[in-house]
Amino acid sequence: MGVRKHLQRVHLKGWQRLSFPKWPIDTTVDILLEKLLALSIRSAQMKSIPFIWFWPEGANACSIMTHDVETEKGVAFSSSLMAIDREFGIPASFQIVPEERYHVSQEYLDSIRQRGFEVNIQDLNHDGHLFKDHKIFEKRVARINEYATQFNAAGFRSAVLYRNQAWYDLLEFAYDMSVPNVAHLDPQRGGCCTVMPYFVGKILELPVTMTQDYSLFYILKDYSLALWKQQVEVILQKHGLINVIVHPDYLDGNRATKVYKELLSFLAELRRNQNVWVTLPGEVNRWWRERNKMELVCQNGCWQVEGPGSERARVAFASLEGDRLTYTIQQRSETDNSGGRGTYPKRQECYPRNEI
Ligand SMILES: [Zn+2]
Structure with missing residues (x-):
């Protein structure tokens, strides 16, 4: 992680001067x-x-919470994280790396589903090379698709939000969540510039519209809700999708957990007072496809x-x-x-x- 941090700082130099995406x-x-x-x-x-109307029952906007499990530590903390989420009544999905990073047992997958949470696939082995060239991608995507069947997962996210949507026709998933709205703090820059779901061929893209916990806590060194609230305000104005990534690996009874609980409380408040539909990515996918037809x-x-x-x-x-x-x-x-x-x-x- 130290090396990743260092590289990211060097790479990120001058990001504040980027004017597009905003x-x-x-x-x-x-x-x-x-x-x-x-x-x-x-x-x-x-x-x-x-x-x-964009959302069911006339909801003003929509919100999904997504947890990317990066290491064994994240696997071990998943159960506690589900308990925290449930305390606030916030459902969430877990994106699981199928190979190399940690052992994925059927019991682990069942423990997520049995508590009303969702399982999605995260990359193949999380080495950052998935989109390096088409040959590698072809080989890996075949395995990724097999894991989707094995894990009974309909959603996908790549490692570190690397992406090449021109190749998505090979992914056998209903929805993807690998495209940031604005990626100034991610290794692959750019962004999709929308807060709404959209189709890429047959795949529904659910854009990541909020700054990741990693970027907020470790790059910006910000342990407050200020930036997230600023983003939510814009998303609400456009009746869009709040899509957050929080890693169980970085929450260990510290400052980050406190801020995370504040975020959950804020999302519950949005549901109560602003008619925001707080749901699972799979439910957004179901609704958006139905609406489309x-x-x-x-x-x-x-x-x-x-x-x-x-x-x-x-x-x-x-x-x-x-x-x-x-x-x-x-x-x-x-x-x-x-x-x-x-x-x-x-x-x-x-x-x-x-x-x-
Ligand atoms: Zn990841």
Whole structure:
């Protein structure tokens, strides 16, 4: 770890001067999509555009907690970490390295699942060479896919957030969580500049939108929630995904654990007061795929959502207040007798005309 720290400091020199992607969180793609939506509203001369709201039950945003298990120490601490998470009612996924790093027993995997947590695959052996060249990748990905079946895992994360999304077609996973939003503090720079899930071919990408615990504690030497809160504020504005990585290896009854508990308490507060959906990555994947297949249909002057899972969906309207895009979520009728198909009580024209 000492060597890693040293190398990272040398590599990181001058990161504060990087202007793109924007630190500590970049929403360039989200802003671009908002602009397109605003242009569509204007050019079609409509008052508003209906769409299927981003999250189930009209949630304001979404949050997932992910634990990357790096060493034997992390394996040993997993049980205590699950107890801490449960204390705050925060579900989490564990990303397990299948080879070389530590022994992965069936009992360990079962102990995670039995307590309502999720198992995903982390890399193959965590040596940082997974994406070095395509031949190596081809060989390793075959084994990684086998482990996915063996561990019954649907999600993937690479070591140290190395990535090459052009090769993802070989990964047999439903979702990936290897792409940071802004990677100034990671060895592979760049970032996806969105706080929303998105598809890369068949794989759903759940971007890592929060600074990792390692970077916060050991590079920035910051033992407070300040940076995380700043990032959450931007994510909430965009109704996006809070995606945190916290390693069980670095939490050992020290300052880091105290800050981590404060983060859990903060996330529980967001769930309570800000209508944030706190869930597992696998649940986000399920919802996002269902939503992707749902259809917005107009029936008898009412917009409704159809398709599997639509009982959790809400119709929303995007409209313009001056140049600002605003959203309104249509509330469900309390006496909804549509049998869960999701009709809405308020009759209105399906294509509202511009009143200007
Ligand atoms: Zn790792």
